[in-house]
Amino acid sequence: MEAKPPDxxxxxxxxxRGNGRRARTKTQNRDIxxxxxxxxxxxxxxxxxTVRDVIRATPLAxxxxxxxxxxxxxxxxxxxxxxxxxxxPGLRARxxxxxxxxxxxxxxxxxxxxxxxxxxxxFAPRPAAAxxxxxxxxxxxxxxxELKEDIEDAMARGVLPPVxxxxxxxxxxxxxxxxxxxxxxxxxxxxxxxxATRLVLGGLGALASKA
Amino acid sequence: MEAKPPDxxxxxxxxxRGNGRRARTKTQNRDIxxxxxxxxxxxxxxxxxTVRDVIRATPLAxxxxxxxxxxxxxxxxxxxxxxxxxxxPGLRARxxxxxxxxxxxxxxxxxxxxxxxxxxxxFAPRPAAAxxxxxxxxxxxxxxxELKEDIEDAMARGVLPPVxxxxxxxxxxxxxxxxxxxxxxxxxxxxxxxxATRLVLGGLGALASKA
Amino acid sequence: MEAKPPDxxxxxxxxxRGNGRRARTKTQNRDIxxxxxxxxxxxxxxxxxTVRDVIRATPLAxxxxxxxxxxxxxxxxxxxxxxxxxxxPGLRARxxxxxxxxxxxxxxxxxxxxxxxxxxxxFAPRPAAAxxxxxxxxxxxxxxxELKEDIEDAMARGVLPPVxxxxxxxxxxxxxxxxxxxxxxxxxxxxxxxxATRLVLGGLGALASKA
Amino acid sequence: MEAKPPDxxxxxxxxxRGNGRRARTKTQNRDIxxxxxxxxxxxxxxxxxTVRDVIRATPLAxxxxxxxxxxxxxxxxxxxxxxxxxxxPGLRARxxxxxxxxxxxxxxxxxxxxxxxxxxxxFAPRPAAAxxxxxxxxxxxxxxxELKEDIEDAMARGVLPPVxxxxxxxxxxxxxxxxxxxxxxxxxxxxxxxxATRLVLGGLGALASKA
DNA sequence: TATGAATGAGGCTTCATTCAT
DNA sequence: AATGAATGAAGCCTCATTCAT
Numbered sequence: 001m002e003a004k005p006p007d008x009x010x011x012x013x014x015x016x017r018g019n020g021r022r023a024r025t026k027t028q029n030r031d032i033x034x035x036x037x038x039x040x041x042x043x044x045x046x047x048x049x050t051v052r053d054v055i056r057a058t059p060l061a062x063x064x065x066x067x068x069x070x071x072x073x074x075x076x077x078x079x080x081x082x083x084x085x086x087x088x089p090g091l092r093a094r095x096x097x098x099x100x101x102x103x104x105x106x107x108x109x110x111x112x113x114x115x116x117x118x119x120x121x122x123f124a125p126r127p128a129a130a131x132x133x134x135x136x137x138x139x140x141x142x143x144x145x146e147l148k149e150d151i152e153d154a155m156a157r158g159v160l161p162p163v164x165x166x167x168x169x170x171x172x173x174x175x176x177x178x179x180x181x182x183x184x185x186x187x188x189x190x191x192x193x194x195x196a197t198r199l200v201l202g203g204l205g206a207l208a209s210k211a
Numbered sequence: 212m213e214a215k216p217p218d219x220x221x222x223x224x225x226x227x228r229g230n231g232r233r234a235r236t237k238t239q240n241r242d243i244x245x246x247x248x249x250x251x252x253x254x255x256x257x258x259x260x261t262v263r264d265v266i267r268a269t270p271l272a273x274x275x276x277x278x279x280x281x282x283x284x285x286x287x288x289x290x291x292x293x294x295x296x297x298x299x300p301g302l303r304a305r306x307x308x309x310x311x312x313x314x315x316x317x318x319x320x321x322x323x324x325x326x327x328x329x330x331x332x333x334f335a336p337r338p339a340a341a342x343x344x345x346x347x348x349x350x351x352x353x354x355x356x357e358l359k360e361d362i363e364d365a366m367a368r369g370v371l372p373p374v375x376x377x378x379x380x381x382x383x384x385x386x387x388x389x390x391x392x393x394x395x396x397x398x399x400x401x402x403x404x405x406x407a408t409r410l411v412l413g414g415l416g417a418l419a420s421k422a
Numbered sequence: 423m424e425a426k427p428p429d430x431x432x433x434x435x436x437x438x439r440g441n442g443r444r445a446r447t448k449t450q451n452r453d454i455x456x457x458x459x460x461x462x463x464x465x466x467x468x469x470x471x472t473v474r475d476v477i478r479a480t481p482l483a484x485x486x487x488x489x490x491x492x493x494x495x496x497x498x499x500x501x502x503x504x505x506x507x508x509x510x511p512g513l514r515a516r517x518x519x520x521x522x523x524x525x526x527x528x529x530x531x532x533x534x535x536x537x538x539x540x541x542x543x544x545f546a547p548r549p550a551a552a553x554x555x556x557x558x559x560x561x562x563x564x565x566x567x568e569l570k571e572d573i574e575d576a577m578a579r580g581v582l583p584p585v586x587x588x589x590x591x592x593x594x595x596x597x598x599x600x601x602x603x604x605x606x607x608x609x610x611x612x613x614x615x616x617x618a619t620r621l622v623l624g625g626l627g628a629l630a631s632k633a
Numbered sequence: 634m635e636a637k638p639p640d641x642x643x644x645x646x647x648x649x650r651g652n653g654r655r656a657r658t659k660t661q662n663r664d665i666x667x668x669x670x671x672x673x674x675x676x677x678x679x680x681x682x683t684v685r686d687v688i689r690a691t692p693l694a695x696x697x698x699x700x701x702x703x704x705x706x707x708x709x710x711x712x713x714x715x716x717x718x719x720x721x722p723g724l725r726a727r728x729x730x731x732x733x734x735x736x737x738x739x740x741x742x743x744x745x746x747x748x749x750x751x752x753x754x755x756f757a758p759r760p761a762a763a764x765x766x767x768x769x770x771x772x773x774x775x776x777x778x779e780l781k782e783d784i785e786d787a788m789a790r791g792v793l794p795p796v797x798x799x800x801x802x803x804x805x806x807x808x809x810x811x812x813x814x815x816x817x818x819x820x821x822x823x824x825x826x827x828x829a830t831r832l833v834l835g836g837l838g839a840l841a842s843k844a
Numbered sequence: 845t846a847t848g849a850a851t852g853a854g855g856c857t858t859c860a861t862t863c864a865t
Numbered sequence: 866a867a868t869g870a871a872t873g874a875a876g877c878c879t880c881a882t883t884c885a886t
Contacts, residue, residue, distance in 0.1 A: 047256065050854090061872045065857095067871075170393065195418070199410075199415075201414070202414040203412070204413065206409045262882085469680030474876060482850080484851085493877095589812065592811050621840060622836060699861070
């Protein structure tokens with residue numbers, strides 16, 4: 001129970017005043033943790049990640065995490081909120097503005113593959129145990145939910161034919177993830193966008209003529 | 212080091228009351244573990260489940276687990292392989308016998324969803340924190356490779372139109388896994404099979420007319 | 423989550439077979455923990471002691487503790503039970519056999535000071551923060567409860583006069599503890615026994631003649 | 634490093650709404666902490682209480698605690714000293730003025746129990762796991778030393794019989810602390826005073842007739 | 845083979861304490 | 866002085882895995 005005073009001196013005498021721990025402001029630290037969490041969740045998946053993993057991806061001390069979040073889940077929530085505010089409005093807008101199914105789909109797949117590329121292999125296989133995991137990070141789950149909504153909206157507007165919206169969203173999601181695994185550059189992203197868009201576009205026609 | 216099923220019932224077949232030597236038939240323990248693992252993974256999700264959880268769902272001792280599997284991942288693999296082994300041979304035959312794209316696709320998706328259903332939740336998402344994951348075990352990877360071969364074979368036979376075979380296989384795989392996550396009964400499996408088959412069928416038409 | 427295998431090889435090649443960890447049997451380990459707990463509780467008091475403190479006073483690994491007890495409190499219970507069975511029956515017998523108040527009291531104080539001496543300063547001041555703590559270890563609490571019972575029994579038998587039994591037990595307890603703090607040898611124990619016995623004996627007379 | 638009461642109200646006397654400079658009178662924070670500590674110790678026991686608990690029971694910031702006290706123990710000491718300072722001078726006077734042993738003892742025990750009562754549970758045992766403890770802070774030790782002096786003085790004056798003065802002081806101390814643990818109101822304090830006084834009074838007669 | 849106790853790494857969280865502001 | 870975020874030691878406990886029997 002007797003805590004020893006933490007050793008702040010360290011081994012480098014240049015640490016003092018100004019660029020020490022006070023160089024990191026409160027808001028900065030929150031962002032540092034969020035950034036680390038995003039990366040860690042992307043790399044090893046939310047379920048496999050531990051709070052310690054997040055902390056380790058940070059210059060901060062273990063206890064500092066708990067000044068900002070009570071648990072891994074709470075970080076997750078914050079990430080959701082953040083992404084919801086930052087990434088998705090644009091995609092939503094494009095989808096909502098889509099005048100036809102092709103625009104809707106190419107916006108969707110194009111964004112998805114672009115994001116996958118940006119995340120530099122975030123969705124790619126891990127070496128761990130030679131297994132391939134695919135984790136739904138916060139933004140992904142939120143994105144799926146939005147996709148579902150947008151599909152329903154598009155159907156209501158006549159932009160998409162009236163097919164099974166839930167399955168369509170699921171199908172698009174699966175297509176997107178699987179095709180994003182092997183992306184190796186913008187050219188492939190474009191080709192995959194084209195492929196997926198046409199596949200689903202054609203499929204929609206077939207589904208609509210029957211349903 | 213690879214887990215091998217025990218071949219003999221050992222020396223204490225009379226240990227359990229009531230059914231004599233049947234109580235210790237070979238590979239029984241392996242099956243006990245697999246059954247427990249399937250249930251535990253289904254109940255709490257693969258990521259959240261621990262080896263201990265699996266053992267606890269078993270009448271066996273902790274050490275016994277390691278006579279059969281090296282890790283949780285290996286059990287999972289075995290669970291997957293079980294499906295693959297049961298499903299693949301028949302699937303291959305049906306695909307090779309397919310006279311048109313619809314038969315090819317419905318055989319593929321139908322088998323896949325049936326297997327997913329049989330495996331009662333092995334693929335299904337877990338509540339909240341236990342997010343979705345997917346593992347490509349060797350057997351599964353082999354299954355995907357087979358799909359690719361079969362697609363090429365079908366194209367050569369004119370059963371499928373000449374599109375990008377690699378992407379088509381990938382697309383079908385993604386569609387299959389994603390749609391299999393939410394299956395809740397045979398009716399849904401049939402509906403998903405129908406949906407996926409028509410989607411890809413229509414898509415193939417669209418892709419073919421351009422490519 | 424990936425645990426590395428514990429290093430059992432150590433640095434001494436003579437560790438193997440026979441005198442390794444299997445040299446400690448299950449029951450022995452339970453006793454080892456109990457003995458360590460008794461000492462730790464006596465040294466620093468139950469409330470201040472941690473499970474880690476107990477483990478550290480042991481050659482066992484941290485996790486082993488939890489094979490035997492769920493918590494500090496559970497050890498405490500076990501200690502109570504143990505002491506109840508081992509130490510106190512003799513004292514009880516002597517008190518119950520006491521033919522007069524003097525015998526009752528000298529048995530009580532004599533046992534107490536002997537135990538204090540045996541415990542080699544268990545009740546003595548700690549250097550910690552220059553404060554003196556007096557903790558009621560399990561045996562102490564149980565002993566106090568028994569003292570109360572025995573007093574009532576003795577009053578019923580006419581061995582003790584009918585005074586306030588609760589306060590008498592408390593008074594004897596306080597006297598015992600305080601006098602035991604400065605004991606430096608058997609001679610002092612005897613002198614303190616004599617002093618306390620006569621003090622209370624005389625006091626009883628005075629209390630009885632008024633009450 | 635010793636905690637000193639702050640002497641000035643500082644520069645921001647107008648900081649709290651409503652009562653101007655009175656809001657920041659000197660030593661106010663020290664008293665706030667002491668009051669919070671008294672309550673927290675009473676509620677959860679000294680051992681279980683943490684500095685954080687005390688701070689949380691306060692409107693003050695964590696760091697402020699350390700402007701006044703170095704540790705939990707120091708707060709406890711201050712709490713004790715408070716009593717001692719309030720009680721000792723009067724007690725001394727009464728003891729020195731005592732014309733007989735009864736007056737001497739009832740003054741001693743009466744003051745002690747009254748103080749214990751005033752301190753509302755500071756000495757009382759906590760539920761279950763938080764066991765009893767007693768601390769002899771410098772002030773308390775000084776009080777005991779004073780008792781010893783007063784006893785010798787009383788013996789010299791013939792007010793107390795010539796018995797072992799050291800042991801008598803110790804006995805009175807132990808009696809006092811132990812009986813003070815269970816006090817629940819003024820009536821009990823009076824009863825305990827009466828009980829202890831008569832017990833020791835009678836005991837003194839017995840000890841004297843032998844010694 | 846099966847058993848299950850032992851192991852110790854490591855996850856989670858809270859704590860006492862410091863220190864820039 | 867007062868603040869309160871940062872720190873990291875250390876408590877608690879569970880886990881995967883080993884190994885003597």
